[in-house]
Amino acid sequence: MTNLQTIGVIGAGQMGNGIAHVSALAGYDVVMTDISEDALKHGMDAIEKNMARQVSREQFSVDEMKAAMGRIKTSTSIKAHENDDLVVEAATEKREVKEQIFRSICEIVPSRTYLATNTSSISITRLASTTDRPEKFIGMHFMNPVPLMKLMEVIRGLATSQATYETAIGFANRLEKTTTNAEDYPAFIVNRILVPMINEAVYTLYEGVGTVESIDTAMRLGANHPMGPLTLADFIGLDTCLSIMQVLHDGLADTKYRPCPLLVKYVEAGWVGRKVGKGFYDYSGDVPVPTR
């Protein structure tokens, strides 16, 4: 297992800023990049707000928060990753976006650098094959919100070496995450089970079996879910949910994974959930209001 010091995070969105948050708190130096300056600022604001919540719950001190924030550097240039020991990609759930990122990063980082993706569903083996180091490539699937969720799903590609796997496990342990191993098949374990359930909730709405509120209330109180499935879909991002269903549908060639037309419609409208202020709920007021 290799000792890591500097962790690169590509993508400052919901997941990227969460991965930067937990890595900085664990004592690593962090380099977080994004193509958008605005996303970087939003990401750093989210980290500050979320760490402050944890300070208010006395999980650590203000000084520890300041020290952790001081360990995070941001840039819109991918060249900022040139000294990283491990790079975790957390950009949009589109294979072509991820492949382009990994092609670029391989030109920049030294041969010792490990590469990981936080993809929800896309083939680790296929992403690894677009790099110059498939043996140093692995899936590290964090859960949302990263500071609170204990799981890291670890997925080895066909070429991933034992040393890479052990380095990933060591990183997860330092972050105090519990790991599970999943084989490299579409959407791995969590999203193979969870996202079809979310898609079924959208079908339930689409077919008029329930309303946004009755569906979420039914699952919160009937199945003791902390969030109803439509609230959770908004929390994850409807674009990400749709991408995962498309990966399942294409990868497993089973019509049971066909995305609900209503989910497609919401993504087409740009109503992709909490991150844009509107999905199955409108988040612009004091309380979320169903959008249908």
Ligand SMILES: CC(=O)CC(=O)SCCNC(=O)CCNC(=O)[C@H](O)C(C)(C)COP(=O)(O)OP(=O)(O)OC[C@H]1O[C@@H](n2cnc3c(N)ncnc32)[C@H](O)[C@@H]1OP(=O)(O)O
């Ligand atoms: C899509 C994929 O690829 C894989 C996935 O991630 S699937 C999605 C997995 N995630 C889930 O299923 C999440 C389901 N939801 C939950 O577990 C809970 O709603 C939740 C933990 C997210 C929030 O908990 P909650 O009690 O309902 O709401 P909330 O009060 O906002 O948060 C609970 C505490 O955690 C804190 N908290 C919430 N989000 C936080 C964050 N991102 N960082 C730090 N602290 C946070 C809050 O401050 C709150 O503490 P206080 O009450 O002391 O302020």
Ligand SMILES: NC(=O)C1=CN([C@@H]2O[C@H](COP(=O)(O)OP(=O)(O)OC[C@H]3O[C@@H](n4cnc5c(N)ncnc54)[C@H](OP(=O)(O)O)[C@@H]3O)[C@@H](O)[C@H]2O)C=CC1
């Ligand atoms: N959301 C969730 O609950 C979970 C998501 N994941 C996975 O994590 C990844 C990120 O998801 P999430 O954080 O929700 O997505 P977001 O949409 O919140 O964030 C993605 C970020 O990546 C940026 N980005 C896009 N292209 C590039 C690029 N070429 N280089 C650098 N940054 C880029 C986006 O910028 P812009 O907006 O300007 O395009 C955006 O800021 C996805 O693979 C997703 O499947 C894993 C677990 C849970």
